[in-house]
Amino acid sequence: xxxNKKTGEIKPLKNRFLRSEKPENLYVTFALYFVMIFMSxxxxxxYLVGMCRVxxxxxxxTLYDGDHLLMLKNPSSFVVGDIITFRAxxxxxxxxxIKRVIGVGGDKIVFVERSAxxxxxxxxxxxxxxxxxxxxxxxxxxxxxxxxxxxKVLKPDNKNPxxxxxxxxxxxxxxxxREKSALLVDEGRLLVLGDNRNDxxxxxxxxxxxxxxxxxKMFYRLTKGSILERLLxxxxxxxxx
Numbered sequence: 001x002x003x004n005k006k007t008g009e010i011k012p013l014k015n016r017f018l019r020s021e022k023p024e025n026l027y028v029t030f031a032l033y034f035v036m037i038f039m040s041x042x043x044x045x046x047y048l049v050g051m052c053r054v055x056x057x058x059x060x061x062t063l064y065d066g067d068h069l070l071m072l073k074n075p076s077s078f079v080v081g082d083i084i085t086f087r088a089x090x091x092x093x094x095x096x097x098i099k100r101v102i103g104v105g106g107d108k109i110v111f112v113e114r115s116a117x118x119x120x121x122x123x124x125x126x127x128x129x130x131x132x133x134x135x136x137x138x139x140x141x142x143x144x145x146x147x148x149x150x151x152k153v154l155k156p157d158n159k160n161p162x163x164x165x166x167x168x169x170x171x172x173x174x175x176x177x178r179e180k181s182a183l184l185v186d187e188g189r190l191l192v193l194g195d196n197r198n199d200x201x202x203x204x205x206x207x208x209x210x211x212x213x214x215x216x217k218m219f220y221r222l223t224k225g226s227i228l229e230r231l232l233x234x235x236x237x238x239x240x241x
Contacts, residue, residue: 071216
């Protein structure tokens with residue numbers, strides 16, 4: 001409520017605001033505008049953005065257990081390299097997982113096995129729709145060419161039954177042999193892997209996922225212990241996935 005100094009009439013602040021009457025106190029009006037703009041921005045932010053807490057080690061060395069991420073909710077487009085959250089069935093139960101997109105609709109993927117010292121590792125070769133040849137995926141996020149971060153478990157083992165064992169070729173395979181063994185990623189589907197290839201339940205276990213199953217796409221990792229992280233934890237509270 002506010003009181004007109006000349007007439008003594010008391011008017012609600014909302015009437016003054018809605019009728020665009022000249023304010024008697026500019027500071028009050030500024031505060032009202034600020035609060036309204038701030039609340040509007042906050043509502044839009046919470047509606048469009050989700051928060052994710054990383055669990056376990058499947059995304060090492062990019063992400064670590066306990067990291068908090070900001071995710072764009074229900075994204076509609078994806079590119080290779082995106083980090084996403086989605087629902088998938090693991091051991092008969094649905095879980096929310098976080099992995100990296102390795103192939104999108106129209107891609108052909110082939111896994112090329114080679115030796116690095118005493119370790120057999122697997123390189124990923126990708127041919128985008130419209131391309132004429134397979135190109136090695138330069139996965140800089142895997143810390144260069146460290147063989148311990150590359151996967152050799154595309155063939156069956158206890159954790160990853162080897163959905164793509166038939167898509168593995170030798171390092172000296174011809175382009176024609178790669179084409180014959182390649183995995184075609186259907187439109188509306190995604191091939192996803194964890195960055196920690198030797199300790200990740202991913203598409204090798206449950207196959208390609210539907211793009212419709214994706215709930216979020218990472219766009220920012222919060223600094224641990226930062227003021228922003230603490231503030232957003234207060235805002236999202238139990239909505240952190």
